[in-house]
Amino acid sequence: MSAVLTESSLENEISAEAVKALDAAHVMHTYARLPVVFTKGQGQWLWDTNGKRYLDFLGGIAVNAVGHCHPRVVAAIQHQAAELIHTSNIYYTAPQANLANNLCRISGLDRVFFCNSGAEANEAALKISRKHGRSISPNKTNFVTAHRSFHGRTMATVTATAQAKYQDPFRPLIPGFQYVNLNDADALRAVVDENTCAVLLEPLQGEAGVFAASSDYLKSAREICDEAGALLVFDEVQTGMGRTGDWWAHQNSGVTPDIMTSAKALGGGLPIGACMARGAAAEVFVPGDHGSTFAGNPLATTAALAVIETIETEGLLSNAAEVGDYFAHQIRTVLADDVLEVRGRGLIIGVQLRLPIAKKVLMESMDRGLIVNAVGDSILRFLPPLIITKGDVDQAISVLKEVTA
Numbered sequence: 409m410s411a412v413l414t415e416s417s418l419e420n421e422i423s424a425e426a427v428k429a430l431d432a433a434h435v436m437h438t439y440a441r442l443p444v445v446f447t448k449g450q451g452q453w454l455w456d457t458n459g460k461r462y463l464d465f466l467g468g469i470a471v472n473a474v475g476h477c478h479p480r481v482v483a484a485i486q487h488q489a490a491e492l493i494h495t496s497n498i499y500y501t502a503p504q505a506n507l508a509n510n511l512c513r514i515s516g517l518d519r520v521f522f523c524n525s526g527a528e529a530n531e532a533a534l535k536i537s538r539k540h541g542r543s544i545s546p547n548k549t550n551f552v553t554a555h556r557s558f559h560g561r562t563m564a565t566v567t568a569t570a571q572a573k574y575q576d577p578f579r580p581l582i583p584g585f586q587y588v589n590l591n592d593a594d595a596l597r598a599v600v601d602e603n604t605c606a607v608l609l610e611p612l613q614g615e616a617g618v619f620a621a622s623s624d625y626l627k628s629a630r631e632i633c634d635e636a637g638a639l640l641v642f643d644e645v646q647t648g649m650g651r652t653g654d655w656w657a658h659q660n661s662g663v664t665p666d667i668m669t670s671a672k673a674l675g676g677g678l679p680i681g682a683c684m685a686r687g688a689a690a691e692v693f694v695p696g697d698h699g700s701t702f703a704g705n706p707l708a709t710t711a712a713l714a715v716i717e718t719i720e721t722e723g724l725l726s727n728a729a730e731v732g733d734y735f736a737h738q739i740r741t742v743l744a745d746d747v748l749e750v751r752g753r754g755l756i757i758g759v760q761l762r763l764p765i766a767k768k769v770l771m772e773s774m775d776r777g778l779i780v781n782a783v784g785d786s787i788l789r790f791l792p793p794l795i796i797t798k799g800d801v802d803q804a805i806s807v808l809k810e811v812t813a
């Protein structure tokens with residue numbers, strides 16, 4: 409179809425059917441979209457083109473941690489947009505320096521490389537690790553990652569993502585990656601050697617259906633990396649920024665990584681990623697090694713500063729922990745007949761269903777105004793805004809009870 413960009417389509421008054429038709433004709437088919445067009449968000453709520461309201465228990469896949477269009481984030485973006493949106497990383501800007509300072513404060517790490525997405529943050533972590541390894545020995549270039557992991561869609565991060573469905577269409581992959589099962593310290597010990605430059609792990613695997621690395625396993629990973637002179641890298645793109653009730657999921661284990669990545673919730677919906685490092689790993693990149701045109705621009709970093717301030721002033725870490733515990737408890741009790749296992753911590757929750765009805769639960773929940781996510785046939789995943797209340801949980805539980813009945 410030929411699309412004419414009319415005045416009304418620019419003003420977002422286009423009908424849902426027209427949006428779907430334009431998308432079908434002109435957007436590459438990388439997403440199996442659900443049949444809804446959202447036009448407005450506020451807090452934990454979304455509205456579609458029909459004015460129907462939804463309780464959002466997916467939060468843009470862990471992005472909308474402070475809720476949709478949080479007034480503090482909106483005001484910060486509006487103000488900054490009128491001041492300065494972008495210059496270039498060949499100049500200094502205050503919001504970027506300020507955000508780096510705040511990220512080091514809440515992570516305990518030393519330096520930040522800014523980028524625009526989770527994949528790019530992991531790409532930076534891989535490049536730092538390779539360069540660090542090569543400075544020790546020319547063969548110290550191998551990575552170890554976990555089966556069922558998810559690290560992004562660039563060629564290197566898809567190689568790090570040990571899932572055939574993401575890798576097979578794009579072979580050959582990047583050389584130098586080995587994969588292990590999560591929580592098997594012996595298997596990790598067996599593959600890590602003097603040629604390993606880094607071990608990359610999610611402290612809690614989100615995309616695969618919420619599978620936690622145990623604290624003992626993360627401690628072993630730390631020891632194994634130290635013995636081999638390899639860097640330990642944690643991908644906290646999904647689990648960070650308060651989601652588990654701590655700023656970062658790994659804090660619960662007491663293990664400190666050399667490098668950690670963040671994105672998703674960091675910018676309150678604006679695209680921004682961060683690769684943070686400490687010690688020697690923080691000093692690896694020198695001018696010319698790496699960079700990004702948009703990275704850390706004043707608009708995105710101002711939004712991220714507002715997100716951090718909101719999480720702190722509204723006590724969202726403790727809210728995530730408390731409401732997350734309540735949600736998990738309600739799933740275990742009210743939905744006991746339909747649920748085999750509830751996994752996760754804080755407000756990243758995976759529910760293993762007894763029957764392969766995850767898609768049906770998702771669609772019927774949406775009909776009833778509740779947004780959830782399905783992983784495969786029998787896992788539900790919840791990543792709601794950290795601002796949700798126990799009342800919101802009660803509402804979600806009553807919908808889930810209906811649709812699993």
Ligand SMILES: *Cc1c(COP(=O)(O)O)cnc(C)c1O
Nearest residue numbers: 525526527558559560645646671
């Ligand atoms: C979403 C995600 C990524 C990729 O982030 P993008 O911004 O989509 O590139 C990487 N790692 C984890 C753990 C994620 O959840």
